[in-house]
Amino acid sequence: MTPPTRRDDGPRILVTGADGQLGRSLRVLAARHPDAARYAFLTRSQLDITQADAVHAWLDAHPADCLINAAAYTAVDRAAAEPEPSRAINADAPGLLARACAARGIRLLHVSTDYVFDGRLDRPYRESDPTAPLNTYGRGKLAGEQAVLAADPHALIVRTGWVFSAWGGNFVRTMVRLGTERDTLRVIDDQIGGPTWAGHLARVLHTLALQPADPLPGGLYHFGGRPWTSWHGFALEILSRAHARGLIARLPRVEAITSADWPSPEPRPANGRLDCARLEALIGPLECDWRVGLDRVLDAWKTEGS
Ligand SMILES: NC(=O)C1=CN([C@@H]2O[C@H](COP(=O)(O)OP(=O)(O)OC[C@H]3O[C@@H](n4cnc5c(N)ncnc54)[C@H](O)[C@@H]3O)[C@@H](O)[C@H]2O)C=CC1
Numbered sequence: 001m002t003p004p005t006r007r008d009d010g011p012r013i014l015v016t017g018a019d020g021q022l023g024r025s026l027r028v029l030a031a032r033h034p035d036a037a038r039y040a041f042l043t044r045s046q047l048d049i050t051q052a053d054a055v056h057a058w059l060d061a062h063p064a065d066c067l068i069n070a071a072a073y074t075a076v077d078r079a080a081a082e083p084e085p086s087r088a089i090n091a092d093a094p095g096l097l098a099r100a101c102a103a104r105g106i107r108l109l110h111v112s113t114d115y116v117f118d119g120r121l122d123r124p125y126r127e128s129d130p131t132a133p134l135n136t137y138g139r140g141k142l143a144g145e146q147a148v149l150a151a152d153p154h155a156l157i158v159r160t161g162w163v164f165s166a167w168g169g170n171f172v173r174t175m176v177r178l179g180t181e182r183d184t185l186r187v188i189d190d191q192i193g194g195p196t197w198a199g200h201l202a203r204v205l206h207t208l209a210l211q212p213a214d215p216l217p218g219g220l221y222h223f224g225g226r227p228w229t230s231w232h233g234f235a236l237e238i239l240s241r242a243h244a245r246g247l248i249a250r251l252p253r254v255e256a257i258t259s260a261d262w263p264s265p266e267p268r269p270a271n272g273r274l275d276c277a278r279l280e281a282l283i284g285p286l287e288c289d290w291r292v293g294l295d296r297v298l299d300a301w302k303t304e305g306s
Pocket residue numbers: 016017018019020021022023043044047048049050069070071072073074089111112113114141160161162163164168
C-alpha cells in the first residue's frame with residue numbers, strides 16, 4: 001500500500017494546549033491522517049494563550065486556517081481558591097484568541113463544558129437552554145464562551161463533559177488506581193452525564209476543522225458520550241473492564257452515595273446530559289460510545305504495563 005502523501009493544500013490547523021487530554025488525542029489523530037491537514041501543536045510552554053503579544057506574534061508568523069483551543073484551566077475544585085489563573089485562561093484568553101482569529105480570518109474552534117448549566121432540567125440540555133453555572137470553573141467557561149461569540153460570531157464552541165483519555169488526571173485513572181488500593185469505593189450516583197472519550201471529541205473537532213467554509217454556522221454545539229450514566233455506573237464499568245484485563249487484581253465493592261455524602265469545595269450539576277442533535281445535523285452521525293473509548297484507554301494501559 002502506498003503511504004498517504006501530505007497534502008499541501010489541506011487546511012493549516014493550530015492546536016493550543018497540546019499536552020492536555022484533547023491536545024494529545026488530536027496529535028494521535030493527526031499522525032494517523034497526515035494527508036488530511038497540516039497540524040501544528042503548541043504546548044503551554046510554546047504558546048501561553050493568556051499572553052496577547054505572544055498570540056499575535058505566533059499567528060503573524062505562522063498563518064493558519066483554523067485554531068483549535070484545547071487549552072484550559074480544568075482543576076474544578078482548585079478554581080475557587082485560584083480564581084485569577086482560572087479566569088485568565090478560561091474567560092479572558094478565549095476572547096483574545098477569538099479577536100486574533102477574527103482579524104485574520106482564522107476559524108476558531110473552542111471547547112466548553114456542561115458545567116455552564118445548573119443541571120436542574122429533567123432532559124438533556126440543548127444549546128438554547130439557559131445557562132446558570134454552579135461553580136467557579138463553570139462561570140469562567142461561560143464567560144469564555146460569551147467573549148468568543150462577542151468577538152467572532154463565526155467561531156464554533158463545542159460543549160462537552162466528563163472527558164477521559166489515556167493521559168493526565170481523569171476519573172478512569174482515579175478509579176483504576178483506587179481499585180488496586182482499596183476493597184471498597186464510594187462513588188456518587190445522583191449526578192448523571194455522558195462520559196466523553198477525548199478521542200471522540202478530537203474526531204469531532206478534526207471534522208469541524210475540515211468542513212468547507214460555507215455553510216458552517218458558528219455558535220454553540222453540544223457533544224458528549226453515550227449511553228448516559230452516573231459516576232457510580234461509570235465506575236462499575238471501568239472497574240469490571242480493568243479487572244477483565246488484569247489491571248485490577250480483585251474487584252472492590254462500589255457503594256453508591258449521593259453528592260451530599262461527598263462534600264466538595266465546588267458543587268456539580270446533577271444533570272450533565274448534552275443533546276447533540278445540532279452537531280449531528282451539521283456533520284452527520286456521531287461516534288460517541290464511551291465504552292469503546294474506555295476499552296481503548298484500558299488496552300493502552302495494559303500494553304504499557306506488560
Ligand atoms: N476534562 C474534563 O472533564 C472536561 C473538559 N472540558 C473542556 O475540554 C477542553 C479540553 O480539556 P482537557 O483536554 O481535559 O484539559 P487538560 O487539563 O487535560 O488540558 C488542558 C491543557 O491546557 C494547557 N494550558 C493551561 N493553561 C494554558 C495557557 N495559559 N496557555 C496554553 N496552554 C495552557 C495545560 O498545560 C494542558 O495541557 C477544555 O476546554 C476543558 O475546559 C469540558 C468538560 C469536561
